[in-house]
Amino acid sequence: MGVSKRLKSWMGDVRVDDLRNRLTDLAEQSMDRHLRLAVTGLSQSGKTVFITALVHHLLHAHKSGSLPFFELAANGRVVGTRDLSAESSSPFPLRDAIEGLSQPSPHWPQSTRGLSEVRLAIRYRRAPGLRRVFGDSSTLFLDIIDYPGEWLLDLPMLEQSFEQWCESQRQLFMKEPRRTVAAGWLQKLQRIDWNSPRDDALLQELSREYSTLLQILRRDPHALSLLQPGRCVLPGDMEGSELLQLFPLVLPEPVSSEAPEGSLRWTLQQRYEQYRQQVIRPFYVRYFSRFDRQVVLVDCLKTLNRGEACFNDMKQALSAILQSFNYGRSGFLRRLFSPRIDRVLFASTKADHVTANQHHNLDRFLELIVQDAQRDMGFEGIDTRCMAIASVRATQAAQAHVDGQTLSCLRGLRKDTGEEVALFPGEIPTELPGSEDWTQDRFRFVDFAPHRLPSADLKSSHHIRLDQLLEYMTGDQFQ
Amino acid sequence: MSEQPRYQKAVWVDPSQLDTADKAAENSMSAQEFSLQQITDVVEEPPAAVTTQRLARRKGRWRRVFGVSLTATLIGAVGVELYRLLDWSxxxxxxxxxxxxxxxxxxxxxxAVQGWLALKGLRQLRNVERLQTQARELLQHKGQGHAAGLLKSLQAHYKESAARQPLEDAILQLDSAYSDEEVVRFLSRHALTEQDLRARRCVQRYSVESGVLVALSPWASFDMLLVGWRNLRMLREIAAIYGVAPGAAAQWTLLKRVMHNLAFAGLSEVAIDAGSAALGSSLTASLSARAGQGLGAGLFTARTGLQAMRLCRPLPSESHDQNLIKSIAGGIVERLGKSRPID
Known part of the structure; x- marks a missing residue:
């Protein structure tokens, strides 16, 4: 303890923790094969369901044939999988999630409000070849973490100063629907002299109003994604902390002068710095800086349903987030010292909410949304792919005969009312919709309640392309 | 909306005002504007390949005339001779x-039976070829709902064979959400497992056999015959495994194609072979020159067998063959090591 304390006093808390984490990683990674899978997605994009289904299928991979495109399982090379999440300080609530999905009237898991970890040990038989020298079987440790998607949006703030952040927020608040919703709050901000001395009651009141504002923007009918700071939307274990009394200074024109010490503006600046150093940075260093592979989950249907503003906001949020990750080739040595993401998969979730012939369009559409990020990653030499997936199927393919034509459609239970419906949900556009497309009530995708996911005897019909995703993400690791 | 164009507009300049008027420029045509109604789109037409076609046809015609006349003469001669034999007896x-x-x-x-079998074999081989092209097209295709034709043809192809049950099972397991590409990959992966395994075993057995036979045969001139005989037997067996009736005609066509593919093998395969050869030389250095020849013959048989598998398999395969070649080389060396009396 003495050494660590002294080190901390020399180098700062965060650096020592970082170093210690690196050393533990080093020890682990040199002994076994390790894979850290980043599951990235905005809130409500289906991260928790995805992780639940993935882990559930992997835990049964040794006997059920539910993953036909996952070579390891299809070849029968999985010896067994063990869930080691219990070792973590905050294990992923797998049992609850699976229980919820395997009830007679299954329901989707609750949205995530805190951070949790999954660690799986997959024991497998090696493929015939030279590596057999090291023994017949081997173990791969797969780490996944689940966290509220709202917090992810803090990551871009790491690279922004308070002034830059205020400026980016100012541009956001100049556009609808933020401008109308926040009109009262914005006027209040304008009336205040920000160089006047610190007034805690005023700041508290304004920040409370800002939080309420964020909550309104987050809910229907706005359903915006780019809401910062993320902890103001969902405080987690920081409920009531003074650090969260933070909001951007959205004034008609940017203030460039130096803030006088002890003033309101200065206080906000200090808080922003503290928030970055004490909240975001540890979170980033602990969980986000050391990934090998990344899955980016995007719910295209929700945004299509909600119109242009929501769609553009999501696009902006996604590209901001993707810039915060380390991309680049990870060689053996570089992986030991600073792991980089070398493969990224963009997955549009809820593929079961459209008919199967629209899956390709869904792929194309997602490609359009993430094309900038994808191009940047391609430049770094990273494999990227788009895939339409469904972690837990909620619908059944069916056919309807309408006016002498056969129309493929979906059958399932509505999420809100629970009644059984059959519908053809319409086509996914293969081009980004223009402003005239949004007005016609063109997109109406319904949310379905999940099909029952049995606790054993899984089939490949319980998911869509989860096996191909696994193969793409982990297939080359099982040698 | 008066938008400023992003390109430089054409400007008319009086030629007399130019300082140095270019001679060539005076002769060249000046730029003109046309209304959209005046113009028609230029359609690129592929150059017609008339001459070569006619040449080919003429060549083909003469060949056919020759063939027909030869057959007619032979059939006539044989018929007359047979009639005379009957008459005389x-x-x-x-x-x-x-x-x-x-x-x-x-x-x-x-x-007649032989002819019918040969025709059937040929037809099945053509069928396999058609299935393969169809499957390759589907693999490029990202949409959905075009795989039904392939499924039907596959079922028809395996109508009377033992492979029907696994195929039916795999088709039953197909998910409604699979795209055409995924359907083909799924079937290729799961419907033909049994046959792939048998074919691989068959290739391995024959390769090791021919390798050992060549290594042990006392006469060098006998080797080629041995290898040829084993290869033909292997082709017939592989064809039968993948549901192609093993007639002589089918076997001959298959052999021709295999040889053609081997002769024009890609660089990668040559590289693999070079690797195997290096492996072989290091392994057989302790044996003898004859054993090295045996290894070569075995590897040749293995390559023939893999080509035949690729040609007879109704769905394009995506597996890697390198492991098989390696294990065959190992198998031959092992057998030779065992069969060596004293060293």
Whole structure:
């Protein structure tokens, strides 16, 4: 303890923790094969369901044939999988999630409000070849973490100063629907002299109003994604902390002068710095800086349903987030010292909410949304792919005969009312919709309640392309 | 909306005002504007390949005339000779005559059966080829709902074979959400497992056999015959495994194609072979020159077998063959090591 304390006093808390984490990683990674899978997605994009289904299928991979495109399982090379999440300080609530999905009237898991970890040990038989020298079987440790998607949006703030952040927020608040919703709050901000001395009651009141504002923007009918700071939307274990009394200074024109010490503006600046150093940075260093592979989950249907503003906001949020990750080739040595993401998969979730012939369009559409990020990653030499997936199927393919034509459609239970419906949900556009497309009530995708996911005897019909995703993400690791 | 164009507009300049008027520029045509109604789009037409086609046709015609006349002459000659044989045997003795006629009937019947089998084999081979092209097209295709034709043809192809059950099972497991590409990959992966395994075993067995035979055969000139015989047997067996009736004609066509593919093998395969050869030389250095020849012959048989598998498999395969070649090389060396009396 003495050494660590002294080190901390020399180098700062965060650096020592970082170093210690690196050393533990080093020890682990040199002994076994390790894979850290980043599951990235905005809130409500289906991260928790995805992780639940993935882990559930992997835990049964040794006997059920539910993953036909996952070579390891299809070849029968999985010896067994063990869930080691219990070792973590905050294990992923797998049992609850699976229980919820395997009830007679299954329901989707609750949205995530805190951070949790999954660690799986997959024991497998090696493929015939030279590596057999090291023994017949081997173990791969797969780490996944689940966290509220709202917090992810803090990551871009790491690279922004308070002034830059205020400026980016100012541009956001100049556009609808933020401008109308926040009109009262914005006027209040304008009336205040920000160089006047610190007034805690005023700041508290304004920040409370800002939080309420964020909550309104987050809910229907706005359903915006780019809401910062993320902890103001969902405080987690920081409920009531003074650090969260933070909001951007959205004034008609940017203030460039130096803030006088002890003033309101200065206080906000200090808080922003503290928030970055004490909240975001540890979170980033602990969980986000050391990934090998990344899955980016995007719910295209929700945004299509909600119109242009929501769609553009999501696009902006996604590209901001993707810039915060380390991309680049990870060689053996570089992986030991600073792991980089070398493969990224963009997955549009809820593929079961459209008919199967629209899956390709869904792929194309997602490609359009993430094309900038994808191009940047391609430049770094990273494999990227788009895939339409469904972690837990909620619908059944069916056919309807309408006016002498056969129309493929979906059958399932509505999420809100629970009644059984059959519908053809319409086509996914293969081009980004223009402003005239949004007005016609063109997109109406319904949310379905999940099909029952049995606790054993899984089939490949319980998911869509989860096996191909696994193969793409982990297939080359099982040698 | 008066938008500023992003390009430099054409500007008219009086030629006399230019300082140095270019001679060539005076002769060249000045730029003109046309209304959209005046113009028609230029359609690029592919150059017609008339001459080569006619040449090919003429060549083909002469060849066909030759073939037809030769066949007619041969059939006529053989027919007349057979008739004379029959006639002569009846004049010799009625018993001899009846024996000859029975012989002739048996000959005709077995010939017909052989011909029918050969035709069937050829038809199935063509069928496999068609299935493969269809599957390759589907693999490029990202949409959905075009795989039904392929499924039907596959079922028809395996109508009377033992492979039908696994195929039906795999088709039942197909998910409604799979795209055409995924359907083909799924079937290729799960419907033909049994056959792939058998074919691989067959290739391995024959390769090791021919390798060992060549290594042990006392006469060098006998080797080629040995290898050829084993290869032909192997082709027939592989074809049968993948549901192609093993007639002589099909076997011959298959052999031709395999040889063609081997002759024009890609660089990668040459590289693999170089690797195997290096491996072989290091392994066999301790054995003998004959053993090295045996290894070479075995590897040749293995390559032939893999090509045949690729040609007979109704769905394009995506597996890697390198492991098989390595294990065959290992197998041959192992057998030779065992069969070596004293060293």
């Amino acid at each position: 009846y004049t010799l003795h009625p018993a001899a005559g009846s024996v000859v006629s029975v012989l002739l009937v048996v000959l005709a019947l077995s010939g």
